[in-house]
Amino acid sequence: MTDSITVAVSGSPAGPGEAPPSSGEAIRIDYVPRPGLLRLTLINFGLGVLTLSLYRFWARTNVRRHIWACVHINGQPLEYTGKGIELFKGAVIVFFILGLPAILSIAAINIALGPDHPAIAGIQLLLFLIVSLLWGAAVFRARRYQLSRTLWRGVRGALEGSAVTYSLTYFGAMLARGMTLGWSTPIMNLNLQEQIIGGMRFGNLPFRFKGRAGPLYRSYAVCWFLMLGFVIAGGALAFAAGISMFHEQWTANAEPDERQILAMLALAGMALVAYVLIYPIIWALYTARELAAFGSYTRIGSAQFRFDATMGSIIGLAIGNAVLWLLTLGVASPYIQQRLVRYLCERLSVVGMVEVDSVLQSAQPLDPTGEGLADALDIGGL
Amino acid sequence: MVPGIYFDGETATDRKVHVTADAAGISFEGSDVPREFWPYPQLRAIEQFHPGYPLRLVHKAYPGKRLVISDDAFARQLIASAPHLRSHYSLQGLGQAAMWVAGSIAAIAVVGWLVLQYAPQHLAFVLPDSWRERIGHQVEQSLTEGAIECRGPEGRSALAAMASRLAEGQADLPPLRISVYDIPVMNAFAMPGERIVITSELIRRAARPEQVAGVLAHEVGHVLRRHSEAQLVRATGLQVFLSLVTGGGSDTLTSIASVAAILTYTREAEAEADDVGLKLLEDAAIDPMGLKEFFDIILAGEGTPTTGAWRRVESAISTHPGTEDRIKKIHPLPEGKVARPVMTDAQWQGLKRICG
8 A cells, every 4th residue: 555656856846845755655646457448438339329429428427437447546546426417417407508598599590580691690709709708617617526526545536716717717818829829828728727736625635736837938939830830831732732733623613523522522631630640749749848847836735746748658649549539430539538547647656745544525515417518518538 | 354445435544444244244343443334235336346356345325435355255255145246237227227218219209300390390381471581582592692583574474474374273372483593504492482493494495384384383382381491490400409419519420310301301392392283283274294394304314424523412412302203193184174375385485585
């Protein structure tokens, strides 16, 4: 139970903590796979098709229960106690409050005023604004639900803080990102992460998050200019290909023939695949830096986290998952999630001692429903 | 007696305990854990048991407490005494899941029927005329975008004469708005608000007025049954329904399903419009063989390869029932009923010149 791990702490900016580690136990995180994921994947797929995807709430719950149980901290697995029906109820509530009014108003305008009426664009714009404002709240509430349904050594996790504040920050981050062409990303990500990690609890033991965005900017600049180059090169390439293939059609104003339409579709498909695969590669350097930095900014008790994220490993993870997704059209998503969680477990370590034994059960009340908003907005993640 | 680890659900402390089993349940105690007895029927396994992985148990009445047993042989012995621990899928749970699945399939079927069948047929007849008029206008504009409307006065009066011939003996036929557009594809459409569009190519290819009258009767059949209004309600409802089920995320499977559903109803509507059209022709004493001849023209066209990929795609996703089946339903006027000409030769020549 108390196997300690030795991790080199040289180079970590703040060291293992101001107070010398006195008592408690060292923390070790392992991913211990269990049999049964393939069966789960196939059952989820079959029932998903049979129920026109309504089974997704139970499917997601079963996958989480499996993967959580594979995450061992000091030999004891995490336990996921959420239920599919809670996700289902959450989705139904959000559907009646948000989805149905939106769909019905668009449908009514469609029939009353016709499909080309400007009121439809107005409603869609309004809807876009509402969704943008709610997106952060959805992320926050989903995280809070998941933490409250995560048990380790019989004690629940929790997330304190305000979903409204987080949502406004999230919206502000989106606007700032657009206005600064992305350059506000490191500082806003830090801010958002601070609200999430700073609000996280294991029982009554708080996580803390403190650090600066400055050290992230060098890698952000590298990735930003790489991306710019890629966009310019890709755009020029697509333009040249289009000109050479369709020049005659455009000048003759004729219908493209079958072969050319296929070529056009193939080109668009290739561009999409290239984007899906190349985007994570270009940003991998920054992603790795950000994960490592945010890891080292995180503390629990007097212990400090350490996230050994590297560019190469991030690329491997992202490409592997993208290929897995493309080859199975999403059916293998439980394996994609397993790869993600396994990566976290293998790369995340804790430096210092945590007094686990004295942690008391969380006093936070449990949300009766979960993630409705996140499901409605189709937010990814576990 | 085997060692176990116990969590009380109040603190994160792991407590070492000794576990024993008897015929009724398991007991455990430790240096800082008073003796507890958990009867088998109250026990639940947190995860499905796999040899080599610890068995984690919970008491139904104390959902926060956990007892972890790492001894494989002991775990197997427990499962032998309480087989419901083998899997976390209990019979009750499976029954519940099956009920949910069956219930949701039934609900989807009922709502699907409402959306596809019931609501369109009924709503199509209660939509306010001003709405139908506005949509019809927009649909006509977008379908004929870029094409010039043919306004030859003689042709227009010939069409009006044809329409009033079809209205003979029909008390419930609303006033129609028929227009001809200069479009080089042979087609005719019925739209909401009693609008009908005929292409110039169709008139050009027609050999006699009865052929145009046959097509017009078919389109009037669509108008009388309000097919385009119903289709509009159906498409809108389907959109609402699918976003309800899939939670807003549109996905390939559902869009294929919706196109298939819409096409099924389109084929049904075409057959129905044929039947109504034939009835109209018979009541107005117009030779129905004109419609047959028109189908023959289409059939001749189907045999020859069309140019351009778009047209190939168009025929692949055919919305009309097999032309040959449709021809089989067309019979000459019954004995004793004499066909009267649809229009005079002069009117026919005027119609032929409607686009100038």
